[in-house]
Amino acid sequence: MTAPAVLDIRGLDVNYGLGDKAVHAVRDINLTLHRGEVLGLAGESGSGKSTLAYAVTRLLSPPGVITGGEVIYHPRKGEPIDILGLGNEQLRAFRWQEISLVFQGAMNSLNPVHTVRAQLTDVLKAHRPDMSRAARDARAAELLALVGISRDRLGSYPHQLSGGMRQRVMIGMALALDPDIVILDEPTTALDVVMQRQILRQLTRLRAELDFSVVFITHDISLLIEFSDRIAIMYGGRIVEEADSKEIYESANHPYSDGLLHSFPALHGPRRELTGIPGSPPDLTAMPNGCAFHPRCPKKFEPCDQRVPVLAPPTPGSDRSVACWLHAEA
Template sequence: MIKDPVLEIKGLNVDYGLGDHAVHAVRDVNLTLHRGEVLGLAGESGSGKSTLAYGLTRLLPPPGVISGGQVIYHQADGPPVDVLSLSHKELRKFRWAETSIVFQGAMNSLNPVHKISTQLIDVIKAHEPTSTPASRLARAREMLSLVGISADRLESYPHQLSGGMRQRVMIAMALALEPRVVIMDEPTTALDVVMQRQILGQLIELRERLGFSVLFITHDLSLLVEFSDRIAIMYGGRIVEEAPAADLYRDSLHPYSDGLLHSFPALRGPRRELTGIPGSPPDQRSMPTGCSFHPRCPKAFEPCADKIPVLGEPNLLGDQARSVACWLHPARETVA
């Protein structure tokens, strides 16, 4: 059953700098996040994942600029809106209330000189100015309880909490206004494996209870295979493969996806050799011609160095649930 889209990214391009010397960090990205699903976005460092997140939320620091595309948000009780065309006033209302983000340095995103209560209540007060102090405090207590933290921790300062607890506070803050979309940019990178699983398990439980959608960004594909409904693989600023998580894990089509999957040990089953990916990600200032992965690809052949593959439904498979940008599996629209 096809779910309703809640966020559609269409032809998004993000550059750093202007003119001939601009670095094209995100190139013609198309992604759709559906209602209630977890969409994973994976790739090596420098592939453009965080830039994509900051671009679609209009949080890009200078000299980052959005040079093209649309980010269509489907409101629950209104017509779709293009996030990139919202005024500053509209954008201020939109953030946190409709779409929230848990940043890559989430543990360091809390203000060290303010109590947890102050920071949670400020978020609620900014968007609900008519609410009473008592209702805001009650909401803050409820949110901490929701992420498994005792309400008496409201009077703590960030340095009095463990890394995992600070991470949970950030998730509570992101959910305080009941947004329909939560973007998580590598939120568990600094945590140990046990704490990662605890927090992500709790996030999935909250998603099922509250019904929000998640765009989960990480370089750790093993996490996405376990917790995502669909996975998109990003390389050199482009999406190179998108598929249901189970299909990608069982039968990845793009050699880069296969390399990522063989860069971590299997969680269960027989041992397998870790092969990794030779070489390094491309320099965004001087991208290779054709498919940007071809200099590192063990399966590269004649057209890879000259022609950029189109992301689309693989012609021979006829599977509408997945897409790939690879000349090994050319898209239907590129085959005569």
């Protein structure tokens, strides 16, 4: 039985700039995050993954603007909340309390002139002003323990921590107010493989303990297959395939998904040749006609350069969906 939805994204469009020169960075995104689920979001740089995360949390910097769609949060109790309709004060209270974001590049996200204690307790001070100083310090120590860091590091500055420790501090900060949803924007990109696996194991444990849902954004689809329940593949600002991680791994329907899979070494089993994807991601200011992937696609045929395929189930009644003319007849 499918868990209830905690986040619904419907018809979301995001542009950079206005008028005829606007760049359409995210186009007609439809996604549902279920309670307790890890939803992976994969794609090359420039596919719109981070823009989608910042749009959902209303953290887009100018000239980014949401031009259409809706983002609905379903709390455990009470009525659904339209995130795009929240006022500034409501939004300030909503962020970190219900949905939090771990930014990529922890050294750039942490303030270099403040200690770990100051940065963790600032979150608590802003959202829970009635907490005593002693209670805030105790909670900060508890958060560090959650992510596997000793409490004697509370007095450390970011430059005194390793890259993995800084990233874990950011994860602890995101969990400070027990949110329902945590968005991880490429949290392991700058870390070595051993540290990546350590952080992913800790995230898996924390999700089981604290019962939050995760949107995990990365270009490394091999990480998503290991960590995610479901994966959505983005290309040119659109979702081109969505399915269970096992289904993506065993039988990717979209040629782009298959190309991503063969761009990384296999996690298990025999070695296989890495083929990669020829060409480069599309220029968002001059998108090709039809399917955005067709200039790089080894399986393109007549409709691909003329019409944009619709994201739909490849077979009637299927739980997965794909936007590709190879499956349009079915």
